[in-house]
Amino acid sequence: MTEPSPAMERATAVDARPDGGRTWLAFVLPGAPQILEKRWGLGGCVVMVWLGGLGVLGLRWRAVLDVGGYSMDEWVALTTLVLGLVLAWGWSVTRMRTAESPARAEPSPWDEARTVFGKNRLAVAGLLAIVAIYLAALWTPYLAPYDPMADDLTRRLMAPSGDHLLGTDEYGRDVLSRLLFGARISLSIGLVAVAISVTIGTILGAVAGYIGGWVDGLIMRLVDLVISFPSLVLLVTVVALFQPSLFVIIVVLGLTQWPGATRLVRGEVLSLREREFVLAARALGFSRARIIARHLLPNVLATVIVVATLGIGQTIVLEAGLSFLGLGVQSPTPSWGTMVNDGRDHLTSEWWLSTVPGLAIVFTVLAFNVVGDGLRDALDPRMRG
Amino acid sequence: MNGPPTTGLDPGALLLEVTDLRTSFRSGSGRVTRAVDGVSLRIRGGETLGLVGESGCGKTATALSIMGLIPKPNGKLEAGSSVRFRGKELVDADPDCLRRFRGRHMAMIFQEPMTSLNPVLSVGEQVGEVLRTHRGMNRKQARDRTVALLAEVGIPDPRRVQDEAPHRLSGGMRQRVMIAMALAGEPELLIADEPTTALDVTIQAQLLELLDDLRERHGMAMLLITHDLGVVAEFCHRVAVMYAGHLVESAPVADIFGEPEHPYTRGLLESVPRLDRVVARLSPIQGTVPRATRWPGACRFAERCPHAWDLCRDEAPPTVERSVGGAERSVRCWLHTSRAEEALGTGPSRAGET
Numbered sequence: 120m121t122e123p124s125p126a127m128e129r130a131t132a133v134d135a136r137p138d139g140g141r142t143w144l145a146f147v148l149p150g151a152p153q154i155l156e157k158r159w160g161l162g163g164c165v166v167m168v169w170l171g172g173l174g175v176l177g178l179r180w181r182a183v184l185d186v187g188g189y190s191m192d193e194w195v196a197l198t199t200l201v202l203g204l205v206l207a208w209g210w211s212v213t214r215m216r217t218a219e220s221p222a223r224a225e226p227s228p229w230d231e232a233r234t235v236f237g238k239n240r241l242a243v244a245g246l247l248a249i250v251a252i253y254l255a256a257l258w259t260p261y262l263a264p265y266d267p268m269a270d271d272l273t274r275r276l277m278a279p280s281g282d283h284l285l286g287t288d289e290y291g292r293d294v295l296s297r298l299l300f301g302a303r304i305s306l307s308i309g310l311v312a313v314a315i316s317v318t319i320g321t322i323l324g325a326v327a328g329y330i331g332g333w334v335d336g337l338i339m340r341l342v343d344l345v346i347s348f349p350s351l352v353l354l355v356t357v358v359a360l361f362q363p364s365l366f367v368i369i370v371v372l373g374l375t376q377w378p379g380a381t382r383l384v385r386g387e388v389l390s391l392r393e394r395e396f397v398l399a400a401r402a403l404g405f406s407r408a409r410i411i412a413r414h415l416l417p418n419v420l421a422t423v424i425v426v427a428t429l430g431i432g433q434t435i436v437l438e439a440g441l442s443f444l445g446l447g448v449q450s451p452t453p454s455w456g457t458m459v460n461d462g463r464d465h466l467t468s469e470w471w472l473s474t475v476p477g478l479a480i481v482f483t484v485l486a487f488n489v490v491g492d493g494l495r496d497a498l499d500p501r502m503r504g
Numbered sequence: 505m506n507g508p509p510t511t512g513l514d515p516g517a518l519l520l521e522v523t524d525l526r527t528s529f530r531s532g533s534g535r536v537t538r539a540v541d542g543v544s545l546r547i548r549g550g551e552t553l554g555l556v557g558e559s560g561c562g563k564t565a566t567a568l569s570i571m572g573l574i575p576k577p578n579g580k581l582e583a584g585s586s587v588r589f590r591g592k593e594l595v596d597a598d599p600d601c602l603r604r605f606r607g608r609h610m611a612m613i614f615q616e617p618m619t620s621l622n623p624v625l626s627v628g629e630q631v632g633e634v635l636r637t638h639r640g641m642n643r644k645q646a647r648d649r650t651v652a653l654l655a656e657v658g659i660p661d662p663r664r665v666q667d668e669a670p671h672r673l674s675g676g677m678r679q680r681v682m683i684a685m686a687l688a689g690e691p692e693l694l695i696a697d698e699p700t701t702a703l704d705v706t707i708q709a710q711l712l713e714l715l716d717d718l719r720e721r722h723g724m725a726m727l728l729i730t731h732d733l734g735v736v737a738e739f740c741h742r743v744a745v746m747y748a749g750h751l752v753e754s755a756p757v758a759d760i761f762g763e764p765e766h767p768y769t770r771g772l773l774e775s776v777p778r779l780d781r782v783v784a785r786l787s788p789i790q791g792t793v794p795r796a797t798r799w800p801g802a803c804r805f806a807e808r809c810p811h812a813w814d815l816c817r818d819e820a821p822p823t824v825e826r827s828v829g830g831a832e833r834s835v836r837c838w839l840h841t842s843r844a845e846e847a848l849g850t851g852p853s854r855a856g857e858t
Contacts (some may be wrong), residue, residue: 332577395619401573402614403634403685404607406600413633417624 149211242493256302265293297453315373320380328388421498432487541749554740611686617679621670628666634688676707755833
């Protein structure tokens with residue numbers, strides 16, 4: 120196999136550019152030039168944002184322009200829609216400019232990792248799927264055909280049809296609309312809870328690993344304590360103590376899922392701190408806080424990214440589990456877990472009620488896991504210097 | 505410490521005084537090993553002291569002890585050890601104060617340049633960090649100074665190199681970056697722990713020349729740890745020889761090569777090939793360094809020493825200090841004490857002629 124190196128590919132792409140065709144393309148269809156260079160992940164994401172955004176504007180312009188009485192959801196949708204379109208176009212145009220200067224001769228470790236990731240087709244497909252799911256979640260107010268919480272008892276339990284693409288549930292609510300709104304809830308819970316848990320876990324792990332001694336002992340016993348409870352039992356107990364609300368669920372998931380990250384980061388820091396560059400940093404008189412923050416954390420960043428990606432999938436499943444038990448997001452607010460629970464009584468007759476949100480969970484988690492694995496393969500060997 | 509610019513230091517003034525340094529390590533099984541046993545050293549401003557000895561004799565442990573970098577809690581300096589830097593005692597100094605001292609007043613470079621740089625930070629970020637920590641520079645000033653420093657240590661195209669990741673550089677270049685980092689704080693003392701051992705022979709000479717040149721230009725003192733006697737002869741003013749945790753001999757470099765007193769020093773010199781003398785066979789020192797866990801209470805070199813007699817195997821020799829023509833030298837050997845004359849009927853001078 121004598122594949123040209125990615126740097127070479129990029130270099131030839133730069134040379135081919137002055138033909139004008141691609142410049143034109145970059146203005147009209149951001150992301151398309153990247154796809155022509157076979158950089159599917161990057162190009163695909165940008166094309167999706169661009170075409171999706173334009174599609175929403177074109178088909179639902181009435182909803183977009185309806186300024187009267189915006190809800191929080193609609194503000195989020197409007198902002199991300201405008202931002203997405205502007206960024207996609209702006210990125211594409213500036214890309215054409217900078218690409219004309221010669222490409223950097225020596226790619227950084229991050230560039231190399233990106234090339235490895237780009238060669239992993241499954242991971243790229245997963246990434247595209249995640250971006251698509253997030254776009255759908257963000258732009259839900261324009262995409263959902265009905266109000267997801269509006270009951271209509273005359274139209275309950277309808278099979279999928281032209282009016283209701285995925286049918287209706289027992290209160291006559293449109294399943295497709297609920298699925299889209301549920302994506303918002305499930306994805307934001309996953310994202311925010313993981314952000315909390317990974318931040319806590321990384322800091323504690325780095326401190327425990329570097330400082331050692333009784334600090335390490337204390338933190339790791341705390342980890343043991345949290346891990347020794349079955350995760351779901353712990354969640355159920357804590358949620359039962361408070362009123363289940365979105366906030367409580369996010370905080371509880373965030374505050375219970377950090378031990379995994381702590382252990383991994385601590386292990387990594389334990390081996391890193393024996394490396395000579397840490398001794399050299401100490402010999403140069405840097406403080407502990409500086410060594411941890413500036414010398415150790417960037418070195419565990421690759422691990423943290425992988426842990427976070429895999430963690431989002433896991434957290435979505437946990438939230439679905441909680442909601443299924445009735446302790447998560449409360450009806451009528453849709454989350455995928457709640458929807459599966461709602462459809463439980465109708466499994467034999469109206470099977471789509473549980474199946475559709477269930478498939479959404481499986482699909483999303485699968486996408487996150489595939490991307491996480493791809494990131495691990497891409498980042499691990501590169502980031503070790 | 506916010507002292508005046510270091511270049512103002514009077515060359516020749518006593519800079520570092522290590523007295524009776526004892527560093528011990530506790531192994532996992534609880535066994536205590538004393539890696540450095542009663543070492544005393546003096547370094548004057550602007551001079552290079554060579555610290556030589558075989559692997560495992562405690563050279564690096566001595567350097568780390570001076571820097572206050574002995575890993576806790578398994579390693580510690582024993583009571584009575586003293587490290588004075590310009591008269592300031594460092595052994596029981598406040599850790600935070602000692603930390604600010606490192607990098608600013610004394611810096612250290614290590615043997616292994618391939619792993620001594622942080623793989624994820626660019627060269628410029630790493631040098632700049634020292635400047636911002638110890639010299640209070642802002643980002644812009646630090647960048648400019650970094651370019652100057654990289655140029656000073658002989659890195660071609662420093663503007664480009666400062667944005668490179670370390671793994672793009674060769675070992676020699678990385679060691680130059682390490683030197684630039686050590687230099688950035690403008691320390692009065694640079695400890696170089698076998699700085700060229702891991703590099704190509706051709707690069708070794710260049711780097712040592714560079715270090716010597718920088719030492720002179722910045723008025724630094726240098727503690728050069730090496731096992732290469734050729735390096736010692738060329739770059740050091742004084743030499744301290746270590747054997748099994750003890751300092752066995754210390755003298756100006758000419759005296760060490762001219763009239764070595766300790767049998768171990770003599771052995772070291774005889775085992776080095778020389779161009780100016782035809783020798784049928786090199787004579788290596790017989791045997792190996794005893795392991796630190798089994799260092800005898802008596803003279804530690806006795807078992808390998810061609811001159812050893814009963815007393816050497818029974819009692820540890822004292823350190824004999826004297827001043828020859830204004831230069832201090834010391835030797836730790838029974839042969840150079842009055843007991844040798846009593847026991848063998850030989851004087852210290854004759855013992856050296858065998």
